[in-house]
Amino acid sequence: MLYETVPIADAQTKTARDRAEREAHKEAEKILTRLQAEADALKVGRTKATVGALLERWMAQHEIDPTTRMTYEAQIRIYIEPKLGDVPLVLFVREAAERLEPFYARLRKCRALCSGKSFVERHVEEGRHDCAVAGCKRHVCKPYAASSVRSIHAILSGACSAAVRWGWISFNPMPSVRPPSKPRPNPRPPSSEQMALIVEAAWAASAEWGLYVWLSAVLGARRGEVVALQWEDIDLGAGMVRLDENYVRTSDGMLLKDTKSHQMRRVSIDAPTVELLRQHREDCTARLALLGLTLSGRTWVFSATPDMCRPRDPASLTRRYGRLVAKLGIDTVLKELRHYSATELLTAGVDLRTVAGRLGHGDGTTTLRHYAAWVGSADRAAASTIGGRMPTLRPVDRS
Numbered sequence: 001m002l003y004e005t006v007p008i009a010d011a012q013t014k015t016a017r018d019r020a021e022r023e024a025h026k027e028a029e030k031i032l033t034r035l036q037a038e039a040d041a042l043k044v045g046r047t048k049a050t051v052g053a054l055l056e057r058w059m060a061q062h063e064i065d066p067t068t069r070m071t072y073e074a075q076i077r078i079y080i081e082p083k084l085g086d087v088p089l090v091l092f093v094r095e096a097a098e099r100l101e102p103f104y105a106r107l108r109k110c111r112a113l114c115s116g117k118s119f120v121e122r123h124v125e126e127g128r129h130d131c132a133v134a135g136c137k138r139h140v141c142k143p144y145a146a147s148s149v150r151s152i153h154a155i156l157s158g159a160c161s162a163a164v165r166w167g168w169i170s171f172n173p174m175p176s177v178r179p180p181s182k183p184r185p186n187p188r189p190p191s192s193e194q195m196a197l198i199v200e201a202a203w204a205a206s207a208e209w210g211l212y213v214w215l216s217a218v219l220g221a222r223r224g225e226v227v228a229l230q231w232e233d234i235d236l237g238a239g240m241v242r243l244d245e246n247y248v249r250t251s252d253g254m255l256l257k258d259t260k261s262h263q264m265r266r267v268s269i270d271a272p273t274v275e276l277l278r279q280h281r282e283d284c285t286a287r288l289a290l291l292g293l294t295l296s297g298r299t300w301v302f303s304a305t306p307d308m309c310r311p312r313d314p315a316s317l318t319r320r321y322g323r324l325v326a327k328l329g330i331d332t333v334l335k336e337l338r339h340y341s342a343t344e345l346l347t348a349g350v351d352l353r354t355v356a357g358r359l360g361h362g363d364g365t366t367t368l369r370h371y372a373a374w375v376g377s378a379d380r381a382a383a384s385t386i387g388g389r390m391p392t393l394r395p396v397d398r399s
Ligand SMILES: [Zn+2]
Pocket: 120, 122, 123, 124, 125, 129, 130, 131, 134, 136
């Protein structure tokens, strides 16, 4: 709301008071005309706002964690801005579904948004030449992941609902736009034979690397959670590991953030794992002693620096794991260690709630969504357990 106040001058006599009031009234009317013009300009300004302007304003005040911010900024820059940046909001509101659904569909076909016609992406040599002979790189369509398109949808939804709150637009068109459906999780954990080969090979490379792979599988923890372990998180006496931080890469460098569910959790470990950790602790203590340093609660469990004052880079661990399994001829990725943990436990008949607790899933539903196929085998194990506890029946005499 725009407003201004006009003071009425003090006066002694009635005529003087009347005059003062008349003058103030005149002045107020002048101001009113000016304010109305200002309000009109503001309204036009608002309706003239573009999707790009809205996103800029929304991102400036929207509170999100640094990793999500980095993803959003990249998606706005690469995909949304070129497509919708200049589109006036009034137009966008009217045609949101018509504009977005084909756009989403094209992204799902090709993240480069190509026309679908075959073309050469990069020529090996300049001037006239035969691309087939020269071996120029032809474009191959790569679909943009459904979850990434859903993230673009989330950005636009968030910005539009803010625009409604701010009075920029009268309604949010996004609920009527259909994003691609949620991708079905498809865990493909290594078999236990493959797991044995992987752990052995990692161990042969280095004890710390072997322990990292081992612990990832035993804890079923996320990559960032294992990387973020400090010695104060590990209770060798009680056989417990505390997972409460997640190490992630952001545009500002590396930083610790709470785990996804923002819950601290304790995960039990077995005696052999305790022993491996104890050995590693001794190795670390010896490593630090060479530099005249002592191991503290804040010392990282996994570190590449001699003074162990910096955790390992998560991305480089994923690459290292990729090289390791490639050498073994096993088709898997680091993330599958977590799936391995979950599926092995479920197959062994451990109940869903316990598995969900170890994985740090808020409740069993996420676990169920990911591992429905293995929950079935847990159920079969349960069936044979109860079957084994039933009394043996005497054969019924049917004669
Ligand atoms: Zn060429």
